[in-house]
Amino acid sequence: MGSNRGQLFSESLMEQIKDRFHYVDRDVDGRTRLFFDNAGGSFRLKSSLEAFARIDALPDCPERIHERAIFLQDIQTRGEEDIRRILNARDGSVYLTLTASAAMFEMVRAVMEHIPGTNAVTTILEHPSSFDAMKLYCERTGKALRVAPSNAETGGVDVDAIVSLIDDDTALLSVMYASNISGAKLDIAAIVERARAKKPDLFIIVDAVQHAPHAVIDLQKTPVDGINFAPYKFFGCRGAGVAWLSERLAELPHHRLDAKEKGVWELGSPASAQFAVVTAIVDYAAWIGAQFSDSEDRRELFVQGMQRIEAHERALLSLLLDGVEGQRGLRTIDGVRVFWDHDDLTRRDLIAGIGFDDLDPTEAVRAYEQRGVIVYERIATSLYSGRMLKSFSLEGAVRISPLHCHGPDDVLRFLAVTEEIVVASRVAR
Structure with missing residues (x-):
């Protein structure tokens, strides 16, 4: 569970987790959508609302x-x-x-x-x-x-x-x-x-x-x-x-x-x-914890649940970077640069920052949205990100932030869309 590459939830538990959130696979209008902007907004638990x-x-x-x-x-x-x-x-x-x-x-x-x-x-x-x-x-x-x-x-x-x-x-x-x-x-x-x-x-x-x-x-x-x-x-x-x-x-x-x-x-x-x-x-995190522990202590169950969330998200980050089911990951897609990338995934939350050779971050975000994927651009002119990006000598980055209610299929789809955007941008140039 605490390994560098994490550990995915089982398919059956993943289905139950997705069902506990609003709008994971489709937006409010019923359209298929990947929401990978959870560092800005975040999925809502049905029980919370x-x-x-x-x-x-x-x-x-x-x-x-x-x-x-x-x-x-x-x-x-x-x-x-x-x-x-x-x-x-x-x-x-x-x-x-x-x-x-x-x-x-x-x-x-x-x-x-x-x-x-x-x-x-x-x-x-x-x-x-x-x-x-x-x-x-x-x-x-x-x-x-x-x-x-x-x-x-x-x-x-x-x-x-x-x-x-x-x-x-x-x-x-x-x-x-x-x-x-x-x-x-x-x-x-x-x-x-x-x-x-x-x-x-x-x-x-x-x-x-x-x-x-x-x-x-x-x-x-x-x-x-x-x-x-x-x-x-x-x-x-x-x-x-x-x-x-x-x-x-x-x-x-x-x-x-x-x-x-x-x-x-x-x-x-x-x-x-x-x-x-x-x-x-x-309640929700403790419910996840109870799938893995017989403890009756609420803090212990919460901790177990959060540890399992962390392990699943680490596994998703690994797939995002290195690929899944034959689909290349961000590290190996030509035309994509991964920022702040290093191998110790235990030191990273589920966020990745990337740049495209042929698109600026804002253009890339719009290209993703046209394909049913929501990510966010962090640019040097923004009051929320300019100071940080300038410290890295970057003008901008596309921020990718899934959540633990996503699974390997969601990562696979995102990576396929990313490759599609790269190809389309080269044709347009």
């Missing part, structure tokens, strides 16, 4: 004493417990807000405005919600922003490059779990251990939005101060961002109602339906 609709339809306010209000309180309590199960978080505070980006800005602000220091450290690959938050609050607090460079070969950031920027005057380290451009995973465990060796009380915040749907997160092994994820990229719904904060971060001055305890970050009445969505996500 059903849970949201069922709970959100209730007019009751959870901050009451009647029966239905208590029911909603129980939904929220279970949802918070499941957020803690996802992260293996045992203390601190859970914060549900409108978006994961909003949560990131708030966490960065609290640290930067109240923790002394002359500098803060981040990486060039961060999502704008974390990079721009760091830049903004460095400017407001007079701190220097130190930015670790990317590694053009791996698509990630080396641990040494990050840790070398940290000193006794560093107030905050903000780092992402995995790049949503290249799919490269950063070694968070090593980063946390070595950063805290240099400064034991260093505040560390991690952006896990890209990585959370693809593998296990364990805050007992990577004790950071803040971490976020987005339910809509984790098989759930739009309209909420989730953050967990350590006790010391949660109790820093922040926007809050004066009568609330210091560690509470929620403002206004929480959305009970969004907590129900998180529970549906954990």
Whole structure:
């Protein structure tokens, strides 16, 4: 299961998994479609949307004493417990807000405005919600922003490059779990251990939005101060961002109602339906885990499910790169270049970046759509990807991001379409 090449789900389990998501093989109009843009949007679990609709339809306010209000309180309590199960978080505070980006800005602000220091450290690959938050609050607090460079070969950031920027005057380290451009995973465990060796009380915040749907997160092994994820990229719904904060971060001055305890970050009445969505996500991953484990512990089943998802996605990435059933993979299709490519697939989420010899990324994305495939162009003029691509000396790339509800047949079709696009582009030239 943990091999470099991963392990596919069985065909029977694959059928059940696909059936639990909306629009995997066909779009809302019934047209056959491959959606390989899950790093931007993401497939929705039917159970997540059903849970949201069922709970959100209730007019009751959870901050009451009647029966239905208590029911909603129980939904929220279970949802918070499941957020803690996802992260293996045992203390601190859970914060549900409108978006994961909003949560990131708030966490960065609290640290930067109240923790002394002359500098803060981040990486060039961060999502704008974390990079721009760091830049903004460095400017407001007079701190220097130190930015670790990317590694053009791996698509990630080396641990040494990050840790070398940290000193006794560093107030905050903000780092992402995995790049949503290249799919490269950063070694968070090593980063946390070595950063805290240099400064034991260093505040560390991690952006896990890209990585959370693809593998296990364990805050007992990577004790950071803040971490976020987005339910809509984790098989759930739009309209909420989730953050967990350590006790010391949660109790820093922040926007809050004066009568609330210091560690509470929620403002206004929480959305009970969004907590129900998180529970549906954990239910689903635990259901996969139960296919492989007899455990009755919900966290253990969730972990087993996420490990199986990771192994399946690694196997899909291997097929995408090296081919399937006689169909050439991206590495060997003439006219295609694979960026950030290296053999250690354990260090990569299910994302591939490619370029075409005879098409720019935008032209390629349109060519894919004409053939019923949705991918996305990451270009240097984009506010969401320009900084990262320029660090790799690239003008653009086509980002391919399937999800674990895809199977080998989907990869086969995608690769065949890719070859078709190459041939068509040569004829057009």
